[in-house]
């Protein structure tokens with residue numbers, strides 16, 4: 182069955198389209214809306230977005246592949262982004278990432294077998310003063326230690 186937005190999100194899309202001078206300008210907000218519903222951007226979603234805002238599917242695909250916040254494959258219930266840019270790296274982000282990989286039994290970019298956690302790396306998330314840090318779904322967790330990371334991961338898995 183082709184992708185369709187839920188009635189609530191369809192109304193949100195109508196509001197979004199009113200905000201922009203052209204349909205094309207709504208591409209990123211519309212992709213976010215679709216990802217919020219599906220968890221990722223499938224080929225069906227790309228076709229849907231292209232059709233709704235009168236763009237070639239290749240254009241929408243280009244947007245999806247450019248921005249790392251768009252998931253190009255199914256992801257876990259929670260997403261854990263470990264910042265790996267220099268300030269975080271200098272404060273131990275590398276070993277925290279390795280710890281997460283060992284604890285979860287996956288590598289960065291993979292999802293746990295129970296589908297609960299996708300582990301990813303991120304470039305600077307603009308919280309360098311509280312490095313090392315990670316983003317879990319929409320929340321920042323800062324000044325991390327191995328103990329705090331363990332507690333976070335346990336909570337996500339429960």
Ligand code: FES
Pocket residue numbers: 264265266267268269270304305306307308309310312314
């Ligand atoms: S380097 Fe990690 S938040 Fe900036």
